[in-house]
Amino acid sequence: MDRGVRGNMAGDPVARAENVWRRSYPLWDAYFAMVLAGTVAATAADEVPPGRRTAAIGLLLLLGAAYVAIGRKALRSPDVPRPGCKVYAAALICMFVPATLLAPVTATALAALAPQVYMMYGPGRGFALLLVLLSGPVGRGLAESGASTAMTVVIVAAGIACSVLLVVFIGRMGRQNHERMRLIEELDRTRGELAEVSREAGVLAERERLARDIHDTIAQGFTSITMLLQAAEAELGPNRHLELALRSARENLAETRGLVAALAPPALDGSSLVEALRRMARDFDLPADLAVEGEPRPLDAVEIVLLRVTQEALTNVRKHAGASKVRVSLDYGDPVRLTVADDGRGFAPDGVERGFGLRGMRSRVEQAGGTFTVTVTGGTAVEAVIPCSA
Numbered sequence: 001m002d003r004g005v006r007g008n009m010a011g012d013p014v015a016r017a018e019n020v021w022r023r024s025y026p027l028w029d030a031y032f033a034m035v036l037a038g039t040v041a042a043t044a045a046d047e048v049p050p051g052r053r054t055a056a057i058g059l060l061l062l063l064g065a066a067y068v069a070i071g072r073k074a075l076r077s078p079d080v081p082r083p084g085c086k087v088y089a090a091a092l093i094c095m096f097v098p099a100t101l102l103a104p105v106t107a108t109a110l111a112a113l114a115p116q117v118y119m120m121y122g123p124g125r126g127f128a129l130l131l132v133l134l135s136g137p138v139g140r141g142l143a144e145s146g147a148s149t150a151m152t153v154v155i156v157a158a159g160i161a162c163s164v165l166l167v168v169f170i171g172r173m174g175r176q177n178h179e180r181m182r183l184i185e186e187l188d189r190t191r192g193e194l195a196e197v198s199r200e201a202g203v204l205a206e207r208e209r210l211a212r213d214i215h216d217t218i219a220q221g222f223t224s225i226t227m228l229l230q231a232a233e234a235e236l237g238p239n240r241h242l243e244l245a246l247r248s249a250r251e252n253l254a255e256t257r258g259l260v261a262a263l264a265p266p267a268l269d270g271s272s273l274v275e276a277l278r279r280m281a282r283d284f285d286l287p288a289d290l291a292v293e294g295e296p297r298p299l300d301a302v303e304i305v306l307l308r309v310t311q312e313a314l315t316n317v318r319k320h321a322g323a324s325k326v327r328v329s330l331d332y333g334d335p336v337r338l339t340v341a342d343d344g345r346g347f348a349p350d351g352v353e354r355g356f357g358l359r360g361m362r363s364r365v366e367q368a369g370g371t372f373t374v375t376v377t378g379g380t381a382v383e384a385v386i387p388c389s390a
Contacts, residue, residue: 033064036060056103062091067088272296273296273303276307280307280311291329294333308361309384314326315357317380335388341380342380346378
């Protein structure tokens with residue numbers, strides 16, 4: 001894809017979805033001005049009494065002023081009904097109809113007025129208004145010029161038929177334009193969703209890479225250090241320094257494994273959320289109970305949020321709580337409720353919200369449309385409540 005096309009696709013969605021028909025309004029203004037100028041020139045050269053000619057030209061100029069003052073704004077307005085459209089319709093009737101009665105050649109202006117009428121008033125009302133502008137003045141003008149009644153009827157009928165064709169043409173163009181706008185807006189929404197999915201996929205891929213690297217380097221290193229210290233202790237006998245080094249290595253190995261678990265992709269692996277939580281509780285370093293209330297059901301993306309909150313909460317318990325047991329509760333109500341509670345030493349009240357893990361959990365839950373709370377009373381309990389419709 002060339003640079004110009006990429007730049008256009010990467011532009012502002014509002015600009016890309018802008019109504020092409022509205023961008024053509026300056027051309028309609030220019031078209032109206034040219035037709036009006038041509039009509040004034042034709043009227044000035046028409047062989048009608050000077051007084052009638054001057055009055056007809058004056059009415060045409062007033063009609064042009066009415067378009068500039070009222071018609072242009074009404075034509076561009078997306079509101080329904082358009083502001084000023086009734087006033088402009090009255091101006092058309094009061095200025096154009098007398099002008100055609102004074103000088104029939106002024107009917108030439110219908111070439112510019114007909115598209116305006118249909119664009120502004122729609123097919124039904126526009127056709128009715130055009131009949132008012134067309135049938136009487138043009139018929140009388142033809143009759144006064146000496147044409148037969150049959151010829152007058154034929155010419156008026158031909159004008160009405162052309163008007164109907166114009167209705168069909170402009171209506172079809174309008175429908176195609178609205179459909180195009182809808183498709184472009186839908187495309188922009190899809191592009192935004194795909195960009196978000198791509199970004200999340202990139203984040204997950206990077207987290208997985210970090211988890212794999214940490215597991216293959218730091219975690220394996222701590223495992224080797226633990227084995228070497230155990231071998232040294234077995235060979236040299238009990239030693240306080242070896243015991244401290246071994247305990248430190250084991251603690252750091254546990255924290256590293258917790259970090260790997262937190263960075264790794266969600267552990268659903270095609271299983272249900274309850275099974276994943278049960279597996280997580282079974283593999284946890286401390287005794288962990290899982291309690292499930294309600295009838296388990298698929299929760300789509302909410303399952304990933306709840307699983308991540310549980311992972312992060314258990315990691316915090318391992319690192320900071322000094323707890324002896326943990327309880328994970330999942331309530332499949334409406335909304336769904338997840339609670340992870342421990343019997344550890346808790347947090348200082350002013351430091352509960354400072355940890356990065358807590359901020360991350362809160363952010364995940366709130367992005368899913370839920371609420372996240374932390375309670376510190378004889379231990380710590382984190383609770384995520386997410387509506388079922390999220």
